[in-house]
Amino acid sequence: MAQTSCNNGETDQVLVEERGSVRTFILNRPKQLNALSFQMISRLAELFYASEEDSNVKMIILKGHGRAFCAGGDLSTPFHIIHQGNWQLGANYIRELYTLIYMIATYRKPQVSILNGIVMGAGAGVSIHGRFRVATEKSVFAMPETAMGLFPDKLPLLEQALVEVNTSDPDAISAIISHFSHIPKLKEGSPYHKMKIINHCFSRRTIEEIISTLESKALDKKDDWISSTIQLLKKASPTSLKITLRLIREGRLQGVDSCLVREYGIFCHVLRGEFNKDILEGFRAIIIEKDRNPKWDPSGVELVRDDDVDRYYTKIDDEDWEDLKLPPRSYLPPPHAIAKL
Structure with a gap:
């Protein structure tokens, strides 16, 4: 097994294992x-670009080191600078992230993302757009309540089987993953059992x-999930919700290309804080002062008009700003597959 890594003067943040025709990229900031x-x-x-051009590479495995796959984007340093008025730094971060996500979404070779542990935000972005996603009993998507599957002690065997197959054939890879998969045993309180309520509300x-519909349901039936969902929605930025x-x-x-381009423009408006300062207020309440009591402006969803949302879709009024320009990609993969292990 050969192993290379990122040499940036710090602890290697991305490790690479080379095993036969498989390259395993390991996120390494536990x-x-x-x-x-x-x-x-x-x-x-x-790494993704080099492996796509390397005819010796048949498959990519992406996983995390430690108890998380990836908890999202590390925006702490950019947001400190944004607070000082340099919003372009945050925009540069999002541009690079969205370009990576687009490359993964249009990747010619199979990518198997092993979502063992916490998966949030940007962690979802760099994994769910790959061809195969493998969940385990430790997978936590966005919130701890969303256990995605049951699979004790079989990940090393799965990885070994993927390494030995020596192919880019999606059907062969899918068959291997299916061999190690189990129907998940969902907990009684799993949101999966609330799908009828979720779809209705x-x-x-x-x-x-x-x-309002959630609140009506809460009156009809005492349910911890409904109550906590209402509270989460009411605590969030009203503008961001809309x-x-x-x-x-x-x-x-x-x-995915149209979505990323549009979201990049909206994100830049948010970073600039020209319409409101919710992003800085959220950063203050959660990261800096940690009082978890943000003062949103506007303070309620009923105060956010459609016109207020429309403004985030307009062109940025800055001579140095450009729309997100994604690189030309000729390959659009078939629908994704997800295994619950």
């Missing part, structure tokens, strides 16, 4: 739950209607 730094994003892009047209709902509704029928 103390930070493998949060993606700018250096990690750049290194991953370099979250199919409402607006955030206000979604919250932007997110629109992005989800618009993105369902659009390609």
